Amino acid sequence: MNPFEYVRAADAAEAVRLGQGSTTAYLGGGTNLVDLMRETIARPDNLIDVTSLSAAIEETESGGLMIGSAVRNTALAEHDMVRSRYPVLSRAILAGASAQIRNMATVGGNLLQRTRCTYFYDTDGSSCNKRTPGSGCDAIEGFNRIHAIFGASSACVATHPSDMCVALTALDATVHLQSTDGVRTLPFAELHRLPGDHPEFDTVLRPGELITAVELPALSSEVRSSYRKVRDRASYAFALVSVAAVLEVEDGHIKDVRIALGGVAHKPWRASKAEAVLLGRPLTEKILQDAASAELSDAKPLRDNGFKIELVNRTLVAVLGDLTGATA
Structure with missing residues (x-):
């Protein structure tokens, strides 16, 4: 670990100034x-403690929730x-990490x-463009x-490793940001990026x-969610595949639907093709299967992870079926 200076910011304005x-x-x-x-992957010279930021969870005027970035998981x-209105988020958080880590970790x-790519953490013998741009990708x-x-x-x-982020993507959350240039908001689905040439x-x-x-x-x-x-084991393991689904059914038809997948991309993956198949359609097991097949049409597995295609298919159909009662 490299030497660094530590300071605790009193508020967001001081944090962004520092x-x-x-x-x-x-x-x-x-x-x-x-x-x-x-692991010397991150080498900050200055560490700014932002745990003094808001740890409040407050209802907004529109009936949503505003969650401070310092709220513990x-x-x-x-x-x-959260448990009553947004069960998808509560379940996602409880599925991630250990209780001790959830007690420490913040929303921000x-x-x-x-x-958690193994090659990203292997600083001694592996090439990783995410860790060292231009070095290659051994994975x-x-x-x-x-x-x-x-x-x-x-x-x-x-x-991407987060369970919470998959749920927030499906919920169409909004991220509030602050810098020395002022404040801005960002749709949650736009926060993370695909690797492209700059992972x-x-x-x-x-x-x-x-x-x-x-x-x-x-x-x-x-709305149901x-x-x-x-995952490989029931406790403290990252997702091989995860599914977050938020939907509303009216008169036997899907009135609204939002789906996000975890463990399958560089960012929480919004399943827009599956959503397009489902929206406005009658609830049948075939429609659920068609939606999964549509989303998987662009999947490009590697040598060792082809099993994820069928795993996504089964998990997505199962989650939607549980929410709608459309499966046997």
Whole structure:
């Protein structure tokens, strides 16, 4: 771990003022950043503690929720309004990490956690464009069982690790940001980026920009939602495949639907093709299968992860079937 200076910011304005410069990092719970620093993957010279930012969960005038970036994951998952109105989010958080990590990790930090690709963490013997731009990607020809089947590039096939982010993508959340240039909002689905030629950039955040809150939209009382995660072991493992689904059924037809997939791409993957097949259609098991097939039409598996195609198919149909009662 390289030497660094530590300062605790009193508020967001002070944090972004101190956060100028490429060698600065914001510290929330530190459950991922500290590991990256220990492995010398992250080498900030200045560490700005932002745990003084809002840890409130408040109802908005429109009936949604405003979640401060310093809210701990456990507090969010256990909040009464989250559990009752947004069960997909509560379930996603509880499916991620251990209880001890959830007690420490913050919402803002969760959004910015980095891939768990083995080659990304192997600083001694592996080439990784995400860690060292231009060095190559050993995962493409290496052991790539956990890697992407959507949106990958010749530069990177890593997957995004967060469960919470998959649920927030399906919920059409909004991210609130602050920098020295002022404040702005961003649709959650636009926060993370695909690797392209620059996989070293995980998000579209500007230098020194700080996540201050995440806003959830108001949902109809008729909306149903759920999250399912498939992993190698039941405790403390990242997703091979996960599905977050939010939908509303009216008169036997799908009135509204939003689906996101985890464990399959460099960012939470919005299943727009599946949504297009389902929207306005009558509930049948065939429609659910057609939706999954449409989404998987662009999947490009690697040598070791072709099983993810059938795993996505089965998990997506199962989640939608549970929510709609359309499967046997």
